[in-house]
Amino acid sequence: MQTNLSELRCVVMGGGGFVGTNLCQSLAPKVAELRGFGRRQGFPGAIPASTTWIPGDFSDSSSVAAAVAGMDVVFHLISATTPASSNVDKVADIEANLIGTLRMLEACRMQSVKRVVFVSSGGAIYGASQMIPTPEDAPTNPLNSYGISKLAIEKYLNLYNHLYGLDYRILRVSNPYGPYQTALRNQGAIAAFLTRALMGKSIEVWGDGSVARDYVYVSDVVAALEMAAIDQGEERIFNIGSATSRTLLEVIELIENLLGEKISIQFGHGRKLDTPVSRLNTDRARLNLGWEPKVDLEQGLKLTLSWMKAQTCFR
């Protein structure tokens, strides 16, 4: 495995999504070759022109095989469901995410891909953990199908490494936010809150707003993904988060401070799938990858807000 990004041919599966778009922007000038794969680009024009865009559906195994052919590193960022939607149809969740990924792993094996870097879920995979902040070796009892699929994918990565020598790294990312995250697909509270606030509308909060999450800015996630692509260490699973947590009400207060105005809040019923506090222990990533988050929540919200204001829809 090369230890230098500049020698690597990489494909970003899910390159048109939130984290994928940010990753493509960062990787494009650094790697030997870059491809993006996905149904569509969420923000046409945001992916650098030097990136080869391969349109395709993750359920179409021949498209997936074409996307990974000749690549050294496959970044796997595709998820067809959200934590909330996954519980509605668990069979569909497994078919889209788990079986889709297995077909991709089979293609990686056939095409002699060297490494898969998988974005797992630091928020969903542990369930209601007894250990806060939660380390990588804590029990994994997901409270949604989304988390179970991610966990099963982690186990198949281990199996493919054991059987066929396909290398891998897993990043259990907490709650990422930042530019290119949209409120449309229920991707995250911050995108939803900022969008509502910018439109001058009230914010809907499920529960009493005391639910606390570990928010991590997307450029820090991208940095971890790049480090994971070339890491030569023994560990394969890394928590990626801010190692702090903020309640929904605290996030709203920060947004109010940024905007200089009060936001109206509507409280709704709490969802059964919510765990009260999620905060990751990121010591392993700090120690083994040399990674640490550089953008705190105040700064990240400011950057995200600036980006949102520059988008046509808010102008």
Added chain:
Amino acid sequence: MQTNLSELRCVVMGGGGFVGTNLCQSLAPKVAELRGFGRRQGFPGAIPASTTWIPGDFSDSSSVAAAVAGMDVVFHLISATTPASSNVDKVADIEANLIGTLRMLEACRMQSVKRVVFVSSGGAIYGASQMIPTPEDAPTNPLNSYGISKLAIEKYLNLYNHLYGLDYRILRVSNPYGPYQTALRNQGAIAAFLTRALMGKSIEVWGDGSVARDYVYVSDVVAALEMAAIDQGEERIFNIGSATSRTLLEVIELIENLLGEKISIQFGHGRKLDTPVSRLNTDRARLNLGWEPKVDLEQGLKLTLSWMKAQTCFR
């Protein structure tokens, strides 16, 4: 939940298989109502006449729904693959075992089943464990798709309990052996060895014979299943094994002693999926279920041999 078997209506999913046949024989006189479900009865006539037999395929969700309707306890013993076969087509393994089980859980939820007792795999679920004997909270890194499917099913049982209150118990059974296990479906070394020995043929051993497994006699497994059906404790996952392990060569030696003759051994290549030693820590089952194995390997082999000799095919 009743604490007495005699009040319970039970269905054994996979009732025609090895463990299922033994379980039906034991349960039939003890419970309020007993059904067996499966494609076929492995040994027609072995299931007691008081058991209602429901023929059906696990992939047919309406048959499965009919089988669990009105039942208090569902014993889930169905597995469409073996550890070895599961790696050949991992997608098929997930579809048959994991998705089939999800459809069954959905039926259990709709039909207000009270508890599911699931036979998981103590041999496959931990992978090559660092901790021997292996306790329930050891890391779970299966080295075959069979084990990953079992692990994902365990996680869905936890999710169904969280979302819908469906109670469950999980038995991670090591290597069960005994009457009604056959050499046909690659179910276990002991059935294969005894069959070959009785036919006067040589035994094929993959590897050098030093692979050690934790063999548990089927009546002990059945006792644990019955205890799990009525258990009122806090724990939900229990290792079930002999807490000892024997190498393949040791097993063959015991069989030679029983038969009073030497057996010819052919050594073949070791399989990649074999972990060198598997032995379970069963303290939790002893402490919380009051369970302990009653039949040691010498005695169990003798009982199994007697049963085999009574079968038409060896007479």
